[in-house]
Each structure stands twice: as structure tokens, then as C-alpha cells.
Amino acid sequence: MVALVIGLVMLGLFTVMVVREPRRLANGVVLLIALCFSLVGLVHVDSDRILNLLASLIILLSPLLVLVLAGLLMANGVQMVRREGRRVANLLSFGLGLALLTPYVLFVVAVLGGIGWIAVTLASITLVISYIGFLLVAFLLYSFFYLCLPYRRGMGAIVVHGSGLIGARVPPLLASRLDRALAVYQREVAAGYRPLVITSGGKGSDEALAEADAMAAYLVDRGLPEQAILREDRSTTTRENLLFTRQLLAEHGIATRMLLVTSNFHALRTAILARRMGLDAEVVGSRTAFYYLPSAILREFVGILFEHRWAYLVACLVLAAMPPLLVLAVALIPGEQ
Missing domain, CATH: 3.40.50.620 (HUPs)
Structure with a gap:
């Protein structure tokens, strides 16, 4: 119930932000958070079992969905190169698909080699990818919302x-x-x-x-x-x-x-x-054209990240540093030697 209340409050905040200034990516971040809390709240109100089942499905299916998304992005990258030529911009979707595969490759290497530091590195990479993925979803969600807003008549x-x-x-x-x-x-x-x-x-x-x-x-x-x-x-x-x-x-x-x-x-x-x-x-x-959208959207998203690169870079560095710092803190706790 608390999650639902938080979600509704966030939706109210989102409405106020859009009315005051619809041309902000922050609106999309607030909207995504509001929808997440609202969804969790509604599912929880309906049944605790449904929430647990949903969480289990997400845990089980997320790796598969990420791998499928990576494959689709790489396939789109190949199609973009064939249709639009070999330019860096046309390789963005292929590069993102390859990047999504990296944590899983590292995980396999860590399991097979028994190398602990790779697991820590994997945790850092996963946190950074999750953060960027969250921003990308917020960008996609709010881009669609913004396109649905009516424009004011009588422009010059x-x-x-x-x-x-x-x-x-x-x-x-x-x-x-x-x-x-x-x-x-x-x-x-x-x-x-x-x-x-x-x-x-x-x-x-x-x-x-x-x-x-x-x-x-x-x-x-x-x-x-x-x-x-x-x-x-x-x-x-x-x-x-x-x-x-x-x-x-x-x-x-x-x-x-x-x-x-x-x-x-x-x-x-x-x-x-x-x-x-x-x-x-x-x-x-x-x-x-649909085939053009994945690479084009990624270019726009990368462009927005670049325009605020220092803020996003600091956030990524903080997230990447959390797993090794946590391991170090645990190792220094008395009685954990």
C-alpha cells in the first residue's frame, strides 16, 4: 500500500513538472519511478503471491531478455550498415548489443576460472549498465509521452x-x-x-x-x-x-x-x-522507418548523455566503485579476517 501511495504522489509531481516545463528529461525519470512504484503497489494490493511470482519471473527471465535484446540490437546494427553504410553512428546498436553481452561473458569466465575479482568487476559493470538502462527507458518513455502532447495553436x-x-x-x-x-x-x-x-x-x-x-x-x-x-x-x-x-x-x-x-x-x-x-x-x-529507429534513438540518447557528460560520468564512477568498496569494508570488519 505504501508503494502505491508513493507512486501516486510521484505521478502528481510528474504532472506538475510537465505543466511547468515539459521539455526536460527529468520528467521522464520521475514518470518511470512513479509507474514502477504504482505497479508494485497495485500488484501488492491484489496479492502477495502475485508479487512474489512476478519477482521470480523477472529474476529468471531477465538474463534471457537481455540476451535476446542484445541479439536484436546487433542484428539491427548489421542491417543499418547494409542499408546506410559503414559509419560510426550506424554501429551504435551493434555496439550496445555487444556491451550488453559483456557482463555475462565475464560471469562465465569468473565461474569457470574461480576468479573473485571478476565477480566484483561484473557487479560494477552491472550497476553502471542498470543505471544507463534506467535512463534509456526513461528517455524512451518520455519521448513517446512528449510526442503525444498537443501543441499550442497560433505560432509565428x-x-x-x-x-x-x-x-x-x-x-x-x-x-x-x-x-x-x-x-x-x-x-x-x-x-x-x-x-x-x-x-x-x-x-x-x-x-x-x-x-x-x-x-x-x-x-x-x-x-x-x-x-x-x-x-x-x-x-x-x-x-x-x-x-x-x-x-x-x-x-x-x-x-x-x-x-x-x-x-x-x-x-x-x-x-x-x-x-x-x-x-x-x-x-x-x-x-x-522502423529499421532506422533503434540506431537513431541511441544516437539521440548518447547525445543527451554527452551534453551532461560530467554529471553522468560522476554517477557512473560512484556506482562502479560501490562493489569493490563494499568488499573492502567487509574485509576490514573485525572478526571477518
């Missing part, structure tokens, strides 16, 4: 973020973003608003023209009036997309409240970045 601009061209052609990933932006624009016009659409993206070394120009041409071909478009053709990163767009809006005297359109996997990280830059902006996501 709809900003479409570029994602790269193939020569001069708009590829499917970018086309999905543009289609979503066009649908939002049409709904805004139907409601009596007249936002500008800003196509944002510079020219890459392997591109025939600036993304902003190719994106604008795509939208005009599908019925968007030319006069409703502004081009931001200098940016090469999401941060530059936002920075140069803000400057462009200021130059044209347009209200700076904007709706950012990007791919679904990139929405939460873009929203967090917009908050950190002090922008009055909301984010909507477009659909992405």
Missing part, C-alpha cells in the same frame, strides 16, 4: 529541420518532416492563422544545393505558397538551425513563438535544446 513560424539531401533530392526521412510541416500549416490556415514556414538547412559538401532550397521547392510543388516560406540556408546542426532561425525571425519582425518539426526520434532532444537556448518553441515529430 513552423520550422522544418533539415536532415540531409541525396545530391539535390529530398530523401524519405526529410520528406516525412516536410509532409508533417505541410499538414500542420494547412490546419493552422484552416483555423484562421497565417504562420510562415521556415526551411532550415545549409549546403553539405556532398549536396548539390542548400537543404533549405530543396525543402522549399518540395513544399511549393505540393501546394504551399512561395510567399509563406522563408529559407534559413546556413545551418549545419540542430543548434545552428535554432540560432539562425531566431535571427531570421527577428530580422523580419515575426513573433518568435515557433513550432519545430523534426523526426519523432529527435523531438525530445530538440525540445530540450530549445529550452536551454531560451526559445519559446514546441516540437512535433514525423514518422520514421
